[in-house]
Amino acid sequence: MKKIALGLSTVALALAAANSQAGEVEVLHWWTSGSEATAINVLKKEMEDAGNTWKDFAVAGGGGESAMTVLKSRAIAGNPPAAAQIKGPTIQEWGDLGFLANIDDVAKAGHWDQILPPVVSKVMKYDGHYVAAPVNVHRVNWLWANPDVFRKAGASIPTTWDQFFVAADKIKKAGFTPLAHGGQAWQDATLFEAIALSEGTDFYKAAFIDLDDDAIKGPKMIDALTTFKKMRQYVDPGFSGRDWNVATSMVINGKAAMQVMGDWAKGEFTSAGKKPGIDYICVPAPGTSGQYTFNIDSMAMFQVDSEDTQKAQKDLARLILEPTFQEAFNLAKGSIPVRLGMPRDKFDTCADSSMDAFNAASASGDLLPSMAHGMSVNSMVQGAMFDVITNFFNTEDMTAEQAADKLSRAVKASL
Incomplete structure (x- = not known):
C-alpha cells in the first residue's frame, strides 16, 4: 500500500541515483x-561557506503537493536530488522504498x-537509523x-x-x-483541523x-464539520485558488481581520516589518489554547x-x-527551533508563546x-481526507452528516 501511495514502481528501486558534481548538493523544497x-537562503549561505555548491530546486506550492509529484518522477527516473523537504510518515514511505x-x-x-x-527524533529515523534532519517546529493551530x-x-x-x-x-x-483564506485543499484542511481540534484532544487522536x-463519523466530527461549513460565508468571493501568503497579506494590509494558519504566516508579518502585539495579534485558534498541532519541516537525504x-x-x-x-x-521562517535549549532573547512574543506552549503540551499529552x-497520516489517507473536506466546503447542499459518512468511507478505502 505504501508503494501505491508514492506511485513508485518497484523497477525504480533498482535504478541508481545519478552522480552529482563534486561537492554539489541539490535541494528540493517548496519554500518560495x-x-x-x-x-x-540562510542555509544556502552556510553550505557555501562550508565549501559546498548549493543547487536550488524550488517547486512552488505551499502544501508541497507539486514538489512531491516532481520528486516521485525524479526518483522513478533514477535521478533523485541529494536532499528533499519531506515530512512525517512520508519519510517512512521513502525509507520502505530504499x-x-x-x-x-x-x-x-x-x-x-x-x-x-523524542517526538521529533522518532520521525527522523527509519528502521532505527537517522535518514532526515529536522529543521524547525511549526505550530499549526494559530489565529492571526x-x-x-x-x-x-x-x-x-x-x-x-x-x-x-x-x-x-x-x-x-463594517x-x-x-476570514482571509485561500481555496486550496491543504488550506481548507488546515482550517478544518483547527476546528476539529477544539472538539478535544481525545477526539483529535481518535479521528486523525x-x-x-466511530470518531470519524460520530457527533463530534459532525459538529466540527457544521462549524467548518459556516466559515464559508465569511471568506471573500476571490478566495478560490489563492496562495496562503496572499491571504496573509490581506490581514497585513487591513483588508481582512483574521487568518487561521500555521506560524509560517508570521514570517510574512515579519518580512513586512510588522510587530506582534502592535500591528498584529497571534493567539491559539479558538478553543485550542492548551493544545499544539505541530508541523516539522525536515530534509531527508537520498542515496547518491x-x-x-x-x-x-x-x-x-x-x-x-x-x-x-x-x-x-x-x-525568518516564523517557526521555533527544533533544537532544545536554544536562547530565546532574539525571538518575539509569538515565538516565545509557541515555545512555552510546545513544552506544556508535550507534558500534558496535548502535543x-x-x-x-x-504529520499524522500517510499520503493516501491525507489525500482522501483532503478530497472530502474541500468538496464539502464548496458544495452548498452537502450536509455535515453526509460529509462525515463520505469521510469514513474515503478513509476506509485508502487503508
Missing part, C-alpha cells in the same frame, strides 16, 4: 514565499538524541488578527468559535473580510491519528553515488542542527501531529 526564501541515506554518523557526532525532543480592523468593527478577538462568529458578523458589517471509524556529494549531504545535515542556523532560519500537514 518572501519570508521562506529569506529563510532557506531511497534514503543513513546519516547516523552525523547524528551521533551532533548528539541528536540528546538535543531533539489585525487589531486595527477589530477596533474599526467594534469586535473582540475570539477565544471560542461562537465568539468568532459574533466578531465575524460585526467585521463583515465592510471588511472576516488512530483513524477510528558521489563521495563528494555524500560529504556535502552530511555537511547539510550537520549545519541544519547547529545553533547558528536554528536561530537565523526560524527567526499532536498535524493531519493537514502530513
Whole structure:
C-alpha cells in the first residue's frame, strides 16, 4: 500500500541515483514565499561557506503537493536530488522504498538524541537509523488578527468559535473580510483541523491519528464539520485558488481581520516589518489554547553515488542542527527551533508563546501531529481526507452528516 501511495514502481528501486558534481548538493523544497526564501537562503549561505555548491530546486506550492509529484518522477527516473523537504510518515514511505541515506554518523557526532525532543527524533529515523534532519517546529493551530480592523468593527478577538462568529458578523458589517483564506485543499484542511481540534484532544487522536471509524463519523466530527461549513460565508468571493501568503497579506494590509494558519504566516508579518502585539495579534485558534498541532519541516537525504556529494549531504545535515542556523532560519521562517535549549532573547512574543506552549503540551499529552500537514497520516489517507473536506466546503447542499459518512468511507478505502 505504501508503494501505491508514492506511485513508485518497484523497477525504480533498482535504478541508481545519478552522480552529482563534486561537492554539489541539490535541494528540493517548496519554500518560495518572501519570508521562506529569506529563510532557506540562510542555509544556502552556510553550505557555501562550508565549501559546498548549493543547487536550488524550488517547486512552488505551499502544501508541497507539486514538489512531491516532481520528486516521485525524479526518483522513478533514477535521478533523485541529494536532499528533499519531506515530512512525517512520508519519510517512512521513502525509507520502505530504499531511497534514503543513513546519516547516523552525523547524528551521533551532533548528539541528536540528546538535543531533539523524542517526538521529533522518532520521525527522523527509519528502521532505527537517522535518514532526515529536522529543521524547525511549526505550530499549526494559530489565529492571526489585525487589531486595527477589530477596533474599526467594534469586535473582540475570539477565544471560542461562537465568539468568532459574533466578531465575524460585526467585521463583515463594517465592510471588511472576516476570514482571509485561500481555496486550496491543504488550506481548507488546515482550517478544518483547527476546528476539529477544539472538539478535544481525545477526539483529535481518535479521528486523525488512530483513524477510528466511530470518531470519524460520530457527533463530534459532525459538529466540527457544521462549524467548518459556516466559515464559508465569511471568506471573500476571490478566495478560490489563492496562495496562503496572499491571504496573509490581506490581514497585513487591513483588508481582512483574521487568518487561521500555521506560524509560517508570521514570517510574512515579519518580512513586512510588522510587530506582534502592535500591528498584529497571534493567539491559539479558538478553543485550542492548551493544545499544539505541530508541523516539522525536515530534509531527508537520498542515496547518491558521489563521495563528494555524500560529504556535502552530511555537511547539510550537520549545519541544519547547529545553533547558528536554528536561530537565523526560524527567526525568518516564523517557526521555533527544533533544537532544545536554544536562547530565546532574539525571538518575539509569538515565538516565545509557541515555545512555552510546545513544552506544556508535550507534558500534558496535548502535543499532536498535524493531519493537514502530513504529520499524522500517510499520503493516501491525507489525500482522501483532503478530497472530502474541500468538496464539502464548496458544495452548498452537502450536509455535515453526509460529509462525515463520505469521510469514513474515503478513509476506509485508502487503508
